[in-house]
Amino acid sequence: MEFNFSFEQAIILDPLHVLLLFAVCALGVSFYWFKSKQKPIVPNERMTVNLEAGKSLPDESADSKVADLLQLDPKSALQLLSIFQQEARLLDFLQEDITHFDDAEVGAVARVVHEGGQKVLQQYFQLSPIRSEDEESAVTLAQDEFSAQAIRLTGKVSNQAPFTGVLVHKGWRVAVIKLPKLAEGHDPYIVAPAEVEL
Amino acid sequence: MNASEKSRYVIGIDLGTTHCVMAWVDTLSDADENFGIVDIPQLVSGGVVNHFPQLPSFIYMPGSVEFEDSELALPWGNSSGRIVGDFARKLGIKTPTRLIASAKSWLCHGGSERYQPILPLSAPDDVEKLSPVTAIQQYLQYLQSVWNDAFSEYDFVSQEVVVTIPASFDPLARELTAQALEALGVENFSLLEEPQAALYSWLLEHEQWREQLKVGDVLLVVDIGGGTSDFSLINVQEREGQLELERIAVGNHILLGGDNMDLALAYSMKQQIEQEGHEPLQAWQIQGLTQSCREAKEALLSDDSLQSVPVVVASRGSKLFAKKAVRAELTRSLLEQVVLQGFFPKTSITEHPVTVKRGALVQKGLPYAQDAAITKHLAAFLSQQITSQQITSQQTSQPGSDHNFVQPTKVLFNGGVLKAPQLAHRLIETFNDWLTYAGAEPLEVLDNADLDLAVAKGAAYFGQIRREEGVRIRGGIASxxxxxxxxxxxxxxxxxxxxxxxxxxxxxxxxxxxxxxxxxxxxxxxxxxxxxxxxxxxxxxxxxxxxxxxxxxxxxxxxxxxxxxxxxxxxxxxxxxxxxxxxxxxxxxxxxxxxxxxxxxxxxxxxxxxxxxxx
Structure with missing residues (x-):
């Protein structure tokens, strides 16, 4: 038996799918902590700066242009879903109706999800915060430190740098992502095969 | 061999009982860092290939319907249809009868079984079986494919290859390893003892090593891996004005390592869980528990402030909250009782492993160590070596002392188990108790940067310094x-x-x-x-x-x-x-x-x- 398959290169992951899954995962595992500590967690992936003072809002942009919206290949999202299921049982956890389980039961399962999910993050991603300041402390952003994609301004949003406000969330950026390669014949829609013990 | 025939790369291969690692040195590079570890592509599940520095030494023999051919494809194809590495290990947890593990120990301990297709040991008749020799060859062949895929211009068989073996390998096991390399067509290769490779790696990382190792030093190398423990003694002496390292003793091949500790913990936890009223655990739950205990053990051993770590085995169905989920706490006191007291008891230098004669009817299997106390094995090793004339009286106790043993002045740790600071400290404490009692100075620990990868790195470095006539460890045959x-x-x-x-x-x-x-x-x-x-x-x-x-x-x-x-x-x-x-x-x-x-x-x-x- 001799065969040779070419591999698709590790798919450059579309950030939208990653962010989506992160949000889902963060929501899942934070449930337990949320319940036990009664401290809300903001499931917002961007760094958020709440502005204290600002000037008037800018004019509506005149040159409105039709944006090119990309329909991304779902394979990498499916792959990530599969990894989170395999390592962290994320699908099993989220597909379950947990309203009638008590916190101790949910907590025990959350550990499985958290332990496995953390392993996935460590193995495939290198994450770094976008801002290094302490949250809830004052920050001032000069024009060259500002990027509308990396920093979300809220509150009294001004039009002109420097922006002075309170760092609400420090943000996360994926510095490195290294997902496993998939064989060509692999069906990514099977995120967890059924298992039959003989 | 003249210079033009020398290969550009020296490939160092750590052919471990539980993991293989491949390192290289580029002899033509002038860069400070002219060496590296090869990331090994391997299946992690059906149709999914990932890279890791380690290749778990497991082969899974899939049934003909288990996978479509395309699901087993590797970057270089996969003509054998066998699964090697991470996915093999994972599959073996659920289907142990098709898993080949510990082939290397069979190479050393098997009698005529070394050539006979006996692995997987408990496989039903319809599973293809390999001999321990063929299994070893399979790992080497896999690494050859990895190399040729990554360094396509430098064919594996024309590079110099250094393969490490336990110091305690008998002549036949060495010969068989050499034959496996010959069968692949490797032209220029040599074998190196693992503890020596660990020391070469340390030398590579400590250019100023002459400030740490002095004439008269006796270095003990303690290598505790997943499945085996190995000890060696290396003497630092002077010859013609040059410092010289000489390996003066090696211990026996002890089938005892980190996996035994995880199993011991899992069975203690199982007992505890069942005493608390849980129905008897099934095999898959014990497997999960072992995995979970390993992680809990590592957490407790690396963080002194933790008192207990929860251990959870979720149900295996899609209902995570089923009643079958197992929940328990691994406490520090249980860990100390099982791992520290069981494997690293603070015993005296005169306490040696107890061996009980096994009954006449012993199931075919490997001769696993009967006494789990690694400290006792170490005490026996240091005491037995005292007859050697090569160890001068200066390094042994005074005559008349009742603890007559080799007194090491330095120790180098290697192997995954000793990454846990608590276990390393425990060994150091025990050594120092022995030394202090005998009136000697406490020993000094040489820091090993990477206990998992050091052996492969040291093997590649050995190949390089042999060409340059750098400092070599003299040794010769170990028996x-x-x-x-x-x-x-x-x-x-x-x-x-x-x-x-x-x-x-x-x-x-x-x-x-x-x-x-x-x-x-x-x-x-x-x-x-x-x-x-x-x-x-x-x-x-x-x-x-x-x-x-x-x-x-x-x-x-x-x-x-x-x-x-x-x-x-x-x-x-x-x-x-x-x-x-x-x-x-x-x-x-x-x-x-x-x-x-x-x-x-x-x-x-x-x-x-x-x-x-x-x-």
């Missing part, structure tokens, strides 16, 4: 070898004539040297196979070639597989008797070769290190 000869005495009916052991190769014989057993002459019949009993000793280091032992203590000599010689009929009449002597040679590769020489000196025949049944 003294003997052949068994029946003593000449009048026949006594019903009584086997007593056996004498004749030394045929002395301890420390170096690569490239040869000795002849001149005093003993054997009359061999042409065409008829003749077998000799064969023994090795790691403690009798003074015996010279030709020394005859009339009696010895059981622990001193270990019987190895019988050796065999057949005089070919070429140039002789069948049935003719030819007087021969035996000679031993240590090859440049590091294997032992035995030969029968005709008395006339004109002919020689290879003595096989084993009696191989015709296939």
């Amino acid at each position: 003294t070898f003997y052949i068994g000869v029946e003593s000449a005495m009048p026949a006594v009916p019903g009584l086997a004539p007593p056996l004498q052991a004749v030394c045929i190769a002395p301890f420390g014989m170096e690569e490239g040297s040869a000795v002849e057993l001149e005093d003993a002459e054997f009359n061999l019949v042409v065409g008829e196979p003749v077998q000799f009993r064969f023994f090795g000793s790691t403690v009798r280091k003074e015996d010279a070639v030709g020394n005859v032992l009339e009696s010895w203590q059981v622990a001193e000599l270990t019987e190895l597989p019988e050796i065999e010689v057949v005089l070919s009929e070429e140039g002789y009449q069948a049935g003719e008797q030819v007087p021969v002597t035996l000679a031993a040679k240590v090859t440049e590769v590091g294997t032992l070769e035995l030969e029968a020489l005709s008395r006339a000196g004109t002919e020689n025949w290879k003595v096989a290190l084993d009696v191989r049944q015709p296939a």
Whole structure:
């Protein structure tokens, strides 16, 4: 038996799918902590700066242009879903109706999800915060430190740098992502095969 | 070999019992960091390939319907249809009857099983089986494919390859490893003992090592891996004004490692869980528990502030909240009781492992260590080596002292288990208790940066410094070898004539040297196979070639597989008797070769290190 398959290169992951899954995962595992500590967690992936003072809002942009919206290949999202299921049982956890389980039961399962999910993050991603300041402390952003994609301004949003406000969330950026390669014949829609013990 | 023939790369391969690692040195590079670890692509699930620095040493023999061919594809294809590495290990958790594990231990311990297709051990008849030798070859072949995929311009078989082996590997296991490399077509290779490789890696990372290792130092290398523990002693001495390192002793191959600790923890937890009223755990739950205990153990051992870590085994169905979920806490006190007291008890230097004679009916399997206390194995090792003359009196206790043992001044740790600071500290404490009690100074720990990858890195570095004539560890063969000869005495009916052991190769014989057993002459019949009993000793280091032992203590000599010689009929009449002597040679590769020489000196025949049944 001799065969040779070419591999698709590790798919450059579309950030939208990653962010989506992160949000889902963060929501899942934070449930337990949320319940036990009664401290809300903001499931917002961007760094958020709440502005204290600002000037008037800018004019509506005149040159409105039709944006090119990309329909991304779902394979990498499916792959990530599969990894989170395999390592962290994320699908099993989220597909379950947990309203009638008590916190101790949910907590025990959350550990499985958290332990496995953390392993996935460590193995495939290198994450770094976008801002290094302490949250809830004052920050001032000069024009060259500002990027509308990396920093979300809220509150009294001004039009002109420097922006002075309170760092609400420090943000996360994926510095490195290294997902496993998939064989060509692999069906990514099977995120967890059924298992039959003989 | 002239310079132009030397390969650009030296490839170092750590062929571990539980993990393989491949490192390289680029001998043409001027960069400070001219070495690296090869990331090994491997299946992690069906159709999914990922890279890791380690390749778990497992082979899974899938059933014909288990996977579509495309699901097993690797970057270089996969003609064998076998699964090697991470995915093999994962599959084996659920289907252990198709998993090949610990092939390397079989290579060392198996008798005739070394060539017989016996692995996976408990496989049903419809599963293809491999011999331990073929399994080892499979790992090497896999690494060859990895290399050729990553360094396509530098064919694996034309590079210099250094493969590490346990210091305690017997001559046959060394020979078989060499044969596996030859079978792949590797032209230039050598074998290196793992503890020596660990020390080479340390030398590589400490350019100023001469400030840390001084003449008179005795370095103990303690290597505790997933499945085995190995100890070596290395002497620092001076020769012609140069510092010289000499490996002066190696311990026995002990089948005891980190996996045993995880299993011990899992079974203690199982007992605890069942006592709390849980229904008896099933096999898959114990597997999950073992995995979970390993992680909890690592967490507790690396963070002193934790008092307990929860251990959870979720149900295996999609209902995570089913009643079958197992929940428990691994407490620090249980960990201390099981791992620290069980495997690293603070015992005295005089307490050695207890061996109980096993019953006559022992299931076929590996001779796992019976006494789990690693500290006792270490105490036995240090105490047994005291007979060696190579260790000067300065390094041993004063005469008359009741603890007579080799006193190391430095220690180098290696192997995944000793990454846990608590375990390393425990060993250091125990050593220092022994040393202080004997009136010696506490020993100093040499820091090893990466206990998982050091051996492969050291192996590649060894290949490089051998070319440049850098500092080398002298060692030679790690045992003294003997052949068994029946003593000449009048026949006594019903009584086997007593056996004498004749030394045929002395301890420390170096690569490239040869000795002849001149005093003993054997009359061999042409065409008829003749077998000799064969023994090795790691403690009798003074015996010279030709020394005859009339009696010895059981622990001193270990019987190895019988050796065999057949005089070919070429140039002789069948049935003719030819007087021969035996000679031993240590090859440049590091294997032992035995030969029968005709008395006339004109002919020689290879003595096989084993009696191989015709296939």
